[in-house]
Amino acid sequence: MRGTILFGIDVESASQDTLAFVEHAGALFRELNVPATWFVTGGTLEKYPDVFRKVDGEGLIDLQGHTYSHLLLKTVLMQLPDGITAHGSVGWHMVPGASPQQIDEDLARCQKVFRNALGREATALTTPWAYYRGLGDRPDLLEIVHTHGFRALRSFGRNERDCQPVPLEWQPFFYKPQGFPDVLECLIHDYQDDFYWEMFAPEQDGKNYADHLRKVADRVAAENLTWSLCSHDHHWADRESRESKLTWMRGLLEHALELRLRFLTISGYYEEMRNRGTQ
Ligand SMILES: [Zn+2]
Structure with missing residues (x-):
């Protein structure tokens, strides 16, 4: 084995961006025969x-x-580093979380849409914005997501400042200490997308996002790591933005295939981790 990439994309725009993403990104994944996971909001799927x-x-x-x-x-x-503006804020940026009851109702509605649209429920969940430590410090929320049938999560996608990057040293794990040994946290590593890389890292880190991703892929191969990589369906209807995203995606995918990295869906990875008994 030479490392694994879990490429997961949030599909949440419920607009022409979504349709353009499905068409153009779908064509790229099919052309290169690369499996991926699309985390679709119930509103978009509906x-x-x-x-x-x-x-x-x-x-x-x-x-x-x-x-x-x-x-x-x-x-x-978010405790922003000096000189960084994020979401219009400097210093601090806060986005409040929902109540447990709101989360319970929302996830029930999400699964209902999956049943209606696809005839099955989802078993993996990316939690919006993602958090430091994932749901590790919230066993009450783990209980809720478990009750709704979710077994593989991408909820850990920020560092100790609620910013990025998330280091690759933090590898996927099961929530065993919290009492959920069958719930796997896959994390979201590095930056959550090109726009977060541009926000946090343009000065110190190479010429462009594609170069940065190629360097990450090299490390994943050298150290046989699992890399949970994220992007979004944002701005895909805009031709210029779409071309930019397709360029870095193709560059990364082709480089990773040359390195013989494996691409797995989150379902495939979950099965492998359960069978391996890594906890
Ligand atoms: Zn999202």
């Missing part, structure tokens, strides 16, 4: 059920959940 039913039927892309309404499960409190 709007375009036929589009996603077709994707689901093709078998290459694993469709999983991203809540119904994109609510936060935990509060995000």
Whole structure:
């Protein structure tokens, strides 16, 4: 083995951006025969059920959940490094999390949409914005996501300042100490997308995002790591933005394939980790 990439994309725009993403990103993944996971909000899936039913039927892309309404499960409190502006803020940026009752109702609604649109429920969940420590410090929320059938999570996607990058040294783990040994945290490593890389790292870190990703891939191969990589369906209807995203995606995918890195869906990775008994 030479390292593993879990490429998971949040599909949440419920707009022309979503349709352009499905068409153009879908074509790229099919051309290179690279499996990936698309974490679709219930609201987006509900709007375009036929589009996603077709994707689901093709078998290459694993469709999983991203809540119904994109609510936060935990509060995000970003302590921004000097000189960094994030979401219009300097110093601190806070986005409040929802209540347990709101989360419970939202996840029930998300699963209902999955049943109606795809005839099955989601078993993996990306939690909007993602948090430091994931749900590790919130066993009450682990209970809720477990009750709704989610077994593989991407909820750990920020560092101790609620910022990024998330170091690759933090590898996937099961929530065994919290009493959920069958719930796997896959994290979201590095930066959550090109726009977060531009926010946090442009000066010190190479010429462009594609160069940065190639360097990460080299390290993943050298150290046989698992890399949970994230992007979004944002701005795909805009031609210039789409071309930019397709360029870095293609560059990364082709480089990773040359390195013989494995691409797995989150479902495939979960099965492997359960069978391996890594806890
Ligand atoms: Zn999202």
